[in-house]
Amino acid sequence: MLLPLCWLKFLLLGDHIVPVLVFRDKTDTKYVKVLSDFPALPAVTACAHLQWDTRTQEIATIFSYAVPAFINEFQLRGFVDEEGFVRFALIVHGHHSPYLPVFRADGQWHHFCVTWQQENGTWAIYADGKRRASASGLCAVGPSAPQAIYGQGTFIIGQDQDSLGGTFREKESFSGNITDLHIWQKVLGAEQIEKVRSCWVVEQDLVFGWSSNALEVESTVMTTPLVIEDPCNDPSNDSCSDVLG
Numbered sequence: 553m554l555l556p557l558c559w560l561k562f563l564l565l566g567d568h569i570v571p572v573l574v575f576r577d578k579t580d581t582k583y584v585k586v587l588s589d590f591p592a593l594p595a596v597t598a599c600a601h602l603q604w605d606t607r608t609q610e611i612a613t614i615f616s617y618a619v620p621a622f623i624n625e626f627q628l629r630g631f632v633d634e635e636g637f638v639r640f641a642l643i644v645h646g647h648h649s650p651y652l653p654v655f656r657a658d659g660q661w662h663h664f665c666v667t668w669q670q671e672n673g674t675w676a677i678y679a680d681g682k683r684r685a686s687a688s689g690l691c692a693v694g695p696s697a698p699q700a701i702y703g704q705g706t707f708i709i710g711q712d713q714d715s716l717g718g719t720f721r722e723k724e725s726f727s728g729n730i731t732d733l734h735i736w737q738k739v740l741g742a743e744q745i746e747k748v749r750s751c752w753v754v755e756q757d758l759v760f761g762w763s764s765n766a767l768e769v770e771s772t773v774m775t776t777p778l779v780i781e782d783p784c785n786d787p788s789n790d791s792c793s794d795v796l797g
């Protein structure tokens with residue numbers, strides 16, 4: 553019998569099904585906080601699966617990471633453009649990349665990864681395993697060399713923080729579903745990103761691995777363990793490779 557890889561992962565971990573966070577509407581209250589200790593990050597990769605709510609064209613904050621010295625230390629935002637694409641922009645130390653199209657606003661699950669490194673301020677955005685955007689110079693301007701992303705900050709899923717850990721605004725909040733968020737303190741290459749997309753956990757340099765135990769979930773955010781809702785857990789999904797062949 554063949555077991556899809558994503559199922560095997562859960563069997564091996566003796567785990568149940570990793571929940572999907574459901575942000576049903578834009579609000580100034582729904583948030584999920586990552587309860588990890590963040591080191592300083594000279595390089596970073598953040599990946600997740602998400603389902604974009606196509607009902608709104610306003611800018612949504614997928615995640616925001618804030619430190620006392622810089623509220624907009626590290627952020628990912630997006631919106632649906634007029635051609636029907638979701639566009640993402642990365643923010644580091646308050647510097648904003650352009651909004652670039654990453655995937656179709658089709659209501660389906662999509663996988664994304666964003667990477668940034670202190671060296672040259674080089675960044676990239678991947679969607680469904682493909683690199684959609686990359687450039688240098690994000691926050692590498694000014695007389696001083698770019699800084700690492702500061703450690704010990706507050707990482708919030710679904711809201712922009714206008715103060716450390718709070719002051720959320722409905723207009724900038726995320727609406728949709730998100731799961732399998734992982735954060736590494738290095739830049740993952742295309743090959744590793746493909747592994748992550750098909751539900752392998754790349755353990756090396758992992759700062760945060762998706763686990764409901766390490767999340768503070770505000771009470772009106774729903775978590776659904778429905779198997780079919782988790783793209784990494786869909787038994788009919790052929791992109792989850794067979795490993796017991």
Ligand SMILES: *[C@@H]1O[C@H](CO)[C@@H](O)[C@H](O)[C@H]1NC(C)=O
Nearest residue numbers: 574603604605659728729781
């Ligand atoms: C998110 O998941 C919920 C519950 O399964 C579903 O009803 C909703 O349509 C999904 N939202 C989006 C934006 O796809």
Ligand SMILES: *[C@@H]1O[C@H](CO)[C@@H](O)[C@H](O)[C@H]1NC(C)=O
Nearest residue numbers: 669670671672673674687688
């Ligand atoms: C940074 O820029 C220098 C000079 O242009 C280049 O030689 C180097 O390869 C770049 N490093 C990265 C990681 O892109």
Ligand SMILES: *[C@@H]1O[C@H](CO)[C@@H](O)[C@H](O)[C@H]1NC(C)=O
Nearest residue numbers: 661663749750783786789791
């Ligand atoms: C199948 O899983 C991949 C990740 O392994 C995901 O990107 C894709 O959206 C899933 N497809 C469906 C139809 O759920």
